[in-house]
Amino acid sequence: NAGVTQTPKFRVLKTGQSMTLLCAQDMNHEYMYWYRQDPGMGLRLIHYSVGEGTTAKGEVPDGYNVSRLKKQNFLLGLESAAPSQTSVYFCASSRRTGDGWSYEQYFGPGTRLTVT
């Protein structure tokens, strides 16, 4: 049981290049999230998904796209990378508890992306 895994762990891009970050979870969770973490800023939600085939924008979605074609995978794409996207990216997943109230999130180890 690997939990939440992220690929790759590190990446350096040049401005204008594109890439896709892969998140996979083996806990059969319905919900998945992409965050970015910048120094002194905490985590900010980029996009999220409440189920296979559905995605929604979070707090900072500009410059990113996502897809959830399979329940266990959530992909984050950067179509034209910019230096402002230099950050650490975290994926998380959660299930809905029986009473519908509460969601603890399980995080992956992160991807450190540098855009030069």
Place this chain on the structure above:
Amino acid sequence: SQQGEEDPQALSIQEGENATMNCSYKTSINNLQWYRQNSGRGLVHLILIRSNEREKHSGRLRVTLDTSKKSSSLLITASRAADTASYFCATGVGSSNTGKLIFGQGTTLQVKP
């Protein structure tokens, strides 16, 4: 925009002492969670308190929630060097079928042996 603000931003204590971190938030919530992040790692869930609860315990952790003051505190008792990490509060907002959380900026805790 950041929902949660944490205080202090940094805390340094001796092993065995208690550590208290505070979190304030702006809008109504359905739950509040605390997470720990060790340097260079992902976040790990510590404890969740629902909006209709006032206090919760888990091992050496004690969380309180005051919805009238829109604030929460995390107490770590008898701290250990291994507790050195960043601690984040996160508030569950919006409708109950999205699970979205808004994270604070975190408190960096250093426990000296």
